[in-house]
Amino acid sequence: MSEKFEYKRMDRRSAINWMFAATATVHFLNSKALGLGFNWEDVNKGYGPDPNLMTPEVPWERIMTPKQLRTTAKLADITLPRTSVESPSATEVGVPDFFDEWISAPYHAHQEDYKVITEGLAWIDEESQRRFGKDFHELEEADYTTICNDIAYLPDALPEFEEGAKFFSKFRSLTMGGYYSTNVGTKDIGYVGNAALLTFGGPPREVLKRLGIDKAPW
Amino acid sequence: MPHINAGKTKPEYDVIVVGSGAAGGQTAYTLAMEGVKVLMLEAGRDYDPVTETPMFNTNEQAPLRGAGTPEKPYGFYDATIGGGWQVPGEPYTQGQNRPEDRFLWYRARMLGGRTNHWGRISLRNGPYDFKPYSRDGMGFDWPLDYEDVEPYYDKVEALIGVFGSIEGLENTPDSLNGTLMPPPKARAAELFALKHAKKLGIPFIPIHRAVMTERLNSKKIPKWLHPTNPKAQATLAQEMDQRLACFWATPCGRGCSIKANYQSTTVHIPPALASGNLDIITNVMARIVETTSSGKATAINFIDKTTGRDYSVKGRVIALAASALESVRIMMNSQSFHHPDGIANSTGLLGKYIMDTTGARVNGQIPTLENLPPHNEDGAGGGHIYSPWWLYKEQLAGKLDFPRGYHIETGGTRKMPGPTSFEGFEQITGGAYGKKLKEEARRYYGSFVSYSGRGEMIPNEDCYATIDPKVKDKWGIPVLKFHWKWNDAEIRQAAHMHKTFAEIIIEQGGKVLSEVDPTGKEAIFRPGEIIHEIGGAIMGEDRNSSVTNQFMQTWDVPNLFLTDGASFPSNADKNPTLSIMAIAWRSCDYMMEEMKKGSI
Numbered sequence: 001m002s003e004k005f006e007y008k009r010m011d012r013r014s015a016i017n018w019m020f021a022a023t024a025t026v027h028f029l030n031s032k033a034l035g036l037g038f039n040w041e042d043v044n045k046g047y048g049p050d051p052n053l054m055t056p057e058v059p060w061e062r063i064m065t066p067k068q069l070r071t072t073a074k075l076a077d078i079t080l081p082r083t084s085v086e087s088p089s090a091t092e093v094g095v096p097d098f099f100d101e102w103i104s105a106p107y108h109a110h111q112e113d114y115k116v117i118t119e120g121l122a123w124i125d126e127e128s129q130r131r132f133g134k135d136f137h138e139l140e141e142a143d144y145t146t147i148c149n150d151i152a153y154l155p156d157a158l159p160e161f162e163e164g165a166k167f168f169s170k171f172r173s174l175t176m177g178g179y180y181s182t183n184v185g186t187k188d189i190g191y192v193g194n195a196a197l198l199t200f201g202g203p204p205r206e207v208l209k210r211l212g213i214d215k216a217p218w
Numbered sequence: 219m220p221h222i223n224a225g226k227t228k229p230e231y232d233v234i235v236v237g238s239g240a241a242g243g244q245t246a247y248t249l250a251m252e253g254v255k256v257l258m259l260e261a262g263r264d265y266d267p268v269t270e271t272p273m274f275n276t277n278e279q280a281p282l283r284g285a286g287t288p289e290k291p292y293g294f295y296d297a298t299i300g301g302g303w304q305v306p307g308e309p310y311t312q313g314q315n316r317p318e319d320r321f322l323w324y325r326a327r328m329l330g331g332r333t334n335h336w337g338r339i340s341l342r343n344g345p346y347d348f349k350p351y352s353r354d355g356m357g358f359d360w361p362l363d364y365e366d367v368e369p370y371y372d373k374v375e376a377l378i379g380v381f382g383s384i385e386g387l388e389n390t391p392d393s394l395n396g397t398l399m400p401p402p403k404a405r406a407a408e409l410f411a412l413k414h415a416k417k418l419g420i421p422f423i424p425i426h427r428a429v430m431t432e433r434l435n436s437k438k439i440p441k442w443l444h445p446t447n448p449k450a451q452a453t454l455a456q457e458m459d460q461r462l463a464c465f466w467a468t469p470c471g472r473g474c475s476i477k478a479n480y481q482s483t484t485v486h487i488p489p490a491l492a493s494g495n496l497d498i499i500t501n502v503m504a505r506i507v508e509t510t511s512s513g514k515a516t517a518i519n520f521i522d523k524t525t526g527r528d529y530s531v532k533g534r535v536i537a538l539a540a541s542a543l544e545s546v547r548i549m550m551n552s553q554s555f556h557h558p559d560g561i562a563n564s565t566g567l568l569g570k571y572i573m574d575t576t577g578a579r580v581n582g583q584i585p586t587l588e589n590l591p592p593h594n595e596d597g598a599g600g601g602h603i604y605s606p607w608w609l610y611k612e613q614l615a616g617k618l619d620f621p622r623g624y625h626i627e628t629g630g631t632r633k634m635p636g637p638t639s640f641e642g643f644e645q646i647t648g649g650a651y652g653k654k655l656k657e658e659a660r661r662y663y664g665s666f667v668s669y670s671g672r673g674e675m676i677p678n679e680d681c682y683a684t685i686d687p688k689v690k691d692k693w694g695i696p697v698l699k700f701h702w703k704w705n706d707a708e709i710r711q712a713a714h715m716h717k718t719f720a721e722i723i724i725e726q727g728g729k730v731l732s733e734v735d736p737t738g739k740e741a742i743f744r745p746g747e748i749i750h751e752i753g754g755a756i757m758g759e760d761r762n763s764s765v766t767n768q769f770m771q772t773w774d775v776p777n778l779f780l781t782d783g784a785s786f787p788s789n790a791d792k793n794p795t796l797s798i799m800a801i802a803w804r805s806c807d808y809m810m811e812e813m814k815k816g817s818i
């Protein structure tokens with residue numbers, strides 16, 4: 001049975017869906033995950049309600065074109081460039097392929113992202129052609145920076161760049177999501193864990209000191 | 219006697235239990251351990267947490283890096299099987315169109331039900347929570363007192379393993395000395411919140427969760443739980459020894475292959491099966507309770523989802539534990555000459571007074587938590603602290619504009635990042651990209667917090683379920699239609715949550731990132747969204763104003779019991795799972811006495 005729900009209200013409530021902040025006890029509940037506004041008919045290529053969790057597979061085809069992937073790679077590496085051996089670039093950890101998997105997914109929210117991303121990629125190439133007579137992936141730093149700065153932050157964007165800024169916002173959050181959800185990115189951001197411990201000691205003394213706490217209450 | 223096929227049942231069972239989650243698991247456990255012959259029916263598939271839990275798998279290995287989708291709403295690795303909010307082929311419908319009134323119904327289709335993925339928060343109802351009407355004139359009193367349930371809370375906590383502390387706070391009962399496990403150390407964000415919330419009078423303390431922070435004492439506990447039953451003692455001791463203490467890694471929502479937390483499939487069902495007194499059939503959808511010509515319950519009729527065939531199995535007693543609303547659905551669909559409006563519904567109260575927990579959340583960012591040295595905060599999975607409701611006196615004195623309380627749960631730790639972790643990040647960084655963005659990511663990681671309220675709603679006439687006259691599920695079983703309305707009591711409470719959580723963030727020198735809603739209308743979560751749905755067949759003192767007595771035995775049909783949350787006449791802010799288990803255990807003790815007496 002399909003139900004088309006209105007979920008704008010919930011989006012507003014969670015203007016910033018910052019996963020680390022979500023209450024762990026109820027995991028992370030956002031409007032997309034709620035499944036509001038999707039049809040089961042639309043997701044017949046999804047992994048289904050009982051996928052194999054131990055050896056996962058992605059059942060849908062990736063649908064991005066080579067040109068879209070090229071532009072994605074360029075902008076992803078501008079967004080998260082290589083800064084050291086431990087902190088490689090977005091493409092080095094497979095972010096363009098993550099985009100391809102993400103926006104090719106048959107779920108409603110992903111189809112919406114498909115529209116934003118593919119239209120944005122087309123726009124940035126057009127804008128690049130208009131300004132410099134080249135596709136975006138061919139631009140040098142001085143040139144691509146002018147475009148990126150124009151769309152870097154929606155509240156600061158000129159009216160003609162608002163759509164571009166919305167695109168970059170989504171693109172950036174997916175680039176970061178794709179980067180920091182890899183094992184390399186997870187380490188880079190400072191996550192320590194996912195390893196069995198004999199005891200859980202709480203924050204180290206140095207952290208307590210920074211918080212102005214002499215002694216934990218238990 | 220193990221898992222069996224639909225066609226291989228015994229001619230008759232002492233008790234047929236519909237459902238295998240917290241209620242069904244506890245019911246089967248209590249009965250089977252004492253020698254009662256039990257058949258358990260589960261609508262979903264068989265499920266084995268030991269072999270099916272992706273314990274250390276990283277997001278990199280999962281489709282969409284583990285993001286939630288309509289098919290796995292809480293993320294790819296979440297244990298829920300069946301789709302959650304929407305189960306394919308099993309719709310439910312709405313009695314009204316306002317989106318905010320639409321009820322969300324979360325279901326799992328697997329052995330153990332939702333206990334495989336739940337938050338493991340295990341709070342006791344307090345004395346006030348059983349007498350809410352007496353206290354403020356709203357809702358209904360329970361036909362029992364805290365003292366009636368207390369010994370069962372003690373037993374359940376000893377059986378499943380719960381960590382927490384003894385605090386002596388108002389209407390926040392302490393556990394039996396010596397049964398709680400030590401609480402895990404608070405994390406950085408939790409310690410910082412605790413320190414600052416104290417100045418606001420908000421008492422953050424260790425939360426109680428069903429996660430073992432040490433091994434269970436398999437020498438002592440089984441003897442105490444089953445004092446006159448050496449066989450049960452031996453069976454339980456053996457199963458308890460299979461359970462290891464938490465090793466402080468991998469989220470509880472995936473389930474736990476080392477059985478360190480409570481899920482029915484690792485705690486209730488194994489000893490019940492080992493007793494030799496339990497048969498389980500999975501993948502069967504209970505349709506109706508069959509009755510004799512005198513109106514007594516006699517059998518459960520179910521559909522084998524694999525073959526589509528219809529079966530009936532006889533039971534001396536029928537115990538519905540299918541989750542509150544699914545149990546109500548089965549009862550409504552069980553229409554006969556004696557029960558024209560559904561079984562045990564002579565009062566017409568069936569389906570009425572369904573409740574969820576109210577919820578609201580505020581997110582924030584705390585500068586002091588920026589750039590902390592990397593350290594492990596996995597801990598016991600969920601939050602380590604919470605604040606029980608702290609304004610009972612003010613509320614009683616009429617100083618607040620809403621009648622019932624809420625507790626506060628916290629979020630905000632250095633968790634493994636996921637693909638949607640960075641939505642809205644540019645609002646913090648002003649649109650940074652490049653090298654600067656990497657620095658910002660490291661700087662802000664771990665500095666985001668959230669506070670969530672979980673509050674008590676008052677049962678009302680506008681929140682009820684009926685059978686949809688037109689819509690059936692794919693097995694031809696009529697489905698539920700939901701009707702819902704939040705009242706001012708809930709909406710004002712949500713406004714208070716928002717205001718309070720913003721204060722907690724500001725007190726820490728932080729930035730409030732959510733829109734704080736002074737009306738509460740935008741703040742309150744959707745009905746059903748907290749997944750604490752109960753009610754629909756409430757218990758009471760007399761047969762004219764309730765569906766069951768205090769033992770969850772239906773007034774009209776003495777051999778029909780509802781051992782899940784369907785009979786709860788109020789929904790305290792305390793998460794209901796622990797109470798469901800305790801009250802189910804009590805119900806089963808009564809049921810066995812009545813069976814011995816021959817009255818059922």
